[in-house]
Amino acid sequence: MSWLDELIHALKRLNEPWTRATDIGLLDATADFHAWLKDKRPFEARHKHGWRSVLADFNLAAGKCGTNLEGTVRDEIHQCLTASSGLTLKLDNLSNADFGIYLGASRAAIAGQVDSLRMALTSSRARKAAWRDLVDGCKSEVMSSSRLAERRDLFRDIMEASGYDLKRLSLNLIGVLNNEVLGVRSAQVMVNEVDATQVASRPRPGESAGFTQDQQIALCDKLISFSASAGRHVVWLAFYNAYLVGRLIRSFGSSVTFYDGHVIKEILESDQSAPPVLPSELLGEHGFFSPSYLPGERGTVLARVDLGHDSFSDPVSIAKKQIEAIIALTGLHIGSSSWRLMSGYLHVIDGKIRGAGAFRKEHDSEAIMSSPYTDGTDEALEQIESDFAPHFPIQKPELTELVDAAHAWRGASQQEPLSSIVLHVRILELIASRLHDKPWQEYLDYFLAKGWVRSELRSSISRVLYRGIFDEPPGLSSDQEQHLRHLQLTVFRSKHSGFEVDLKKGFDALPFLFSIFSLHDELGRELVEVARTFSSPAAIAAKRDELMKDWHSIRSRLHRVRNALAHGGPVNARIASTVHEYARKMASWSLQLSLQGELSGKGLQLMHDEYLNKNANWFDYIPRASDAKSALFSP
Numbered sequence: 001m002s003w004l005d006e007l008i009h010a011l012k013r014l015n016e017p018w019t020r021a022t023d024i025g026l027l028d029a030t031a032d033f034h035a036w037l038k039d040k041r042p043f044e045a046r047h048k049h050g051w052r053s054v055l056a057d058f059n060l061a062a063g064k065c066g067t068n069l070e071g072t073v074r075d076e077i078h079q080c081l082t083a084s085s086g087l088t089l090k091l092d093n094l095s096n097a098d099f100g101i102y103l104g105a106s107r108a109a110i111a112g113q114v115d116s117l118r119m120a121l122t123s124s125r126a127r128k129a130a131w132r133d134l135v136d137g138c139k140s141e142v143m144s145s146s147r148l149a150e151r152r153d154l155f156r157d158i159m160e161a162s163g164y165d166l167k168r169l170s171l172n173l174i175g176v177l178n179n180e181v182l183g184v185r186s187a188q189v190m191v192n193e194v195d196a197t198q199v200a201s202r203p204r205p206g207e208s209a210g211f212t213q214d215q216q217i218a219l220c221d222k223l224i225s226f227s228a229s230a231g232r233h234v235v236w237l238a239f240y241n242a243y244l245v246g247r248l249i250r251s252f253g254s255s256v257t258f259y260d261g262h263v264i265k266e267i268l269e270s271d272q273s274a275p276p277v278l279p280s281e282l283l284g285e286h287g288f289f290s291p292s293y294l295p296g297e298r299g300t301v302l303a304r305v306d307l308g309h310d311s312f313s314d315p316v317s318i319a320k321k322q323i324e325a326i327i328a329l330t331g332l333h334i335g336s337s338s339w340r341l342m343s344g345y346l347h348v349i350d351g352k353i354r355g356a357g358a359f360r361k362e363h364d365s366e367a368i369m370s371s372p373y374t375d376g377t378d379e380a381l382e383q384i385e386s387d388f389a390p391h392f393p394i395q396k397p398e399l400t401e402l403v404d405a406a407h408a409w410r411g412a413s414q415q416e417p418l419s420s421i422v423l424h425v426r427i428l429e430l431i432a433s434r435l436h437d438k439p440w441q442e443y444l445d446y447f448l449a450k451g452w453v454r455s456e457l458r459s460s461i462s463r464v465l466y467r468g469i470f471d472e473p474p475g476l477s478s479d480q481e482q483h484l485r486h487l488q489l490t491v492f493r494s495k496h497s498g499f500e501v502d503l504k505k506g507f508d509a510l511p512f513l514f515s516i517f518s519l520h521d522e523l524g525r526e527l528v529e530v531a532r533t534f535s536s537p538a539a540i541a542a543k544r545d546e547l548m549k550d551w552h553s554i555r556s557r558l559h560r561v562r563n564a565l566a567h568g569g570p571v572n573a574r575i576a577s578t579v580h581e582y583a584r585k586m587a588s589w590s591l592q593l594s595l596q597g598e599l600s601g602k603g604l605q606l607m608h609d610e611y612l613n614k615n616a617n618w619f620d621y622i623p624r625a626s627d628a629k630s631a632l633f634s635p
Helices: 003-011 026-037 045-062 067-072 074-093 095-120 124-141 145-161 164-178 181-190 214-223 260-267 315-334 377-391 397-413 417-435 439-469 478-490 503-516 524-533 539-565 573-600 604-624 628-633
Strands: 232-239 249-251 255-259 298-309 343-349 352-358 490-497 498-499
Touching: 003 124, 003 164, 003 255, 026 045, 026 074, 026 145, 026 573, 045 074, 045 095, 045 539, 067 074, 067 124, 074 095, 074 439, 124 145, 124 214, 124 315, 145 164, 145 524, 164 214, 181 214, 181 352, 214 232, 232 315, 232 478, 255 260, 255 343, 260 298, 298 315, 315 343, 343 439, 397 417, 397 573, 417 439, 417 539, 417 573, 417 604, 439 478, 439 503, 439 524, 439 604, 478 503, 498 539, 503 524, 503 628, 524 539, 539 573, 539 628, 573 604
Parallel strands: none
Antiparallel strands: 232 298, 232 343, 249 255, 255 298, 343 352, 490 498
């Protein structure tokens, strides 16, 4: 595979992040910095931790810019980093009262600097720079997979903050990079290189455009940095499971009109004259549009959204938000609405169709019933029976309290992040109070931090093993294929509801996997990074220390978010989502250790001490290990 293949892979499912769930991006860190500066609460001593955490997050995120983006927003970032350093210095050296005075006098000026950075990050220059950083990363022979993931996700964050629909952006860019006439011509129409009315017919899928790689990247540059000229923008969207009862057309104010899709398509495809109420854009000749492209099933409603005369970075995305808001309001009024938005659109500028996307029903994950072979409840009942069954019915107060907490954990895990974080931390507070009279965050640092580091190291191997062993690259010899079959049977052991991984055998298989994947394969760069991370005890120790720094950053952020939720401070939902899963996992671990202690008769303290000592011994042993495998799996 080539760097271009790797770039296409990076653009697929662009709405799904590549970085870890706990990683924080520059735009989110900047937004949170700004929110704390705008916080109207008088400064109190208890806010100090939150300020240190938000400044540390911003400093960390600001250091992850690619070369091109850093050069584009250098002045704005420098101003904000200087302000951040100044605030940190004052936090360290001033009394709480004096820092409150300093913050009150300077926060407006600093907020203005942060605002300037936020605006700069969504400019056309920043969009192009972030894109070029992603391209350069895919071309690089030495960039790590985690660094490439940071560049890729920063690009997606900038594009999303600039108002672009990530799914459609992904399709447009990949269409150009696949070098097909359809994708290239569509992009050229979008950036005004080609007039849609001059396209004789819709290009055939798969037909080559004959562009060079430089021409493809240059056209993508234009797609990303293009600022549409002002014009009258109209967007057509479609719903399924939707009906207009006893009517062909329903107006909603002056800018939105709904049409019976089935009837409209029949009229346009027939020889009969179209009724005068149909907009003229559907009646003319367009190389990119034919009535056959419209959805025509019964139970389909078309929506025409007139955005008026203006310039938009992504008018389709704006129209979708407007129309979905209308349907959401109807749902509030009647309880729920069955109307479901299709993918696909027609984009009209000044009466001419300038862009189109295929109309399709979106995948409905809720329609998929769970299988007995993917649900592990039955198997889990068998595993916990010997521990729990002798204690039922539960009468011991200490055990009752923990079982109630486990029930609360299950309920919290099914809620949205902001609510679940408060409930998960409440469980941590309960366990911490049972062990020693210290705050929950100190409990986490003391008992669970080193276990988390160990889990993260092992997870970095397991994440690549399944894909490496089952996602077979092309061009393997028969011996290599046979060895892969062997690894599938020995590294992975089938269970009723999935499989278990033998990490030691998987670790031994890494050199083979490294040998069969090239750098630009979908998994190649990740394998290179894993090989470097686990090349020696010294390399593992370095990664261990890096993860411990990550732990303190994530735990501090959870502390900040939870306190803001509890005390009316600044809360950013995207920031909260970076610690949501971490909070869920820590609450789960604390409950498992506590329940094991009660059920075994050891008690909470001894069970936690044993867990701590096991991971602390491993933590300290790493530099003394004879080889990488021993460092990872011993003592």
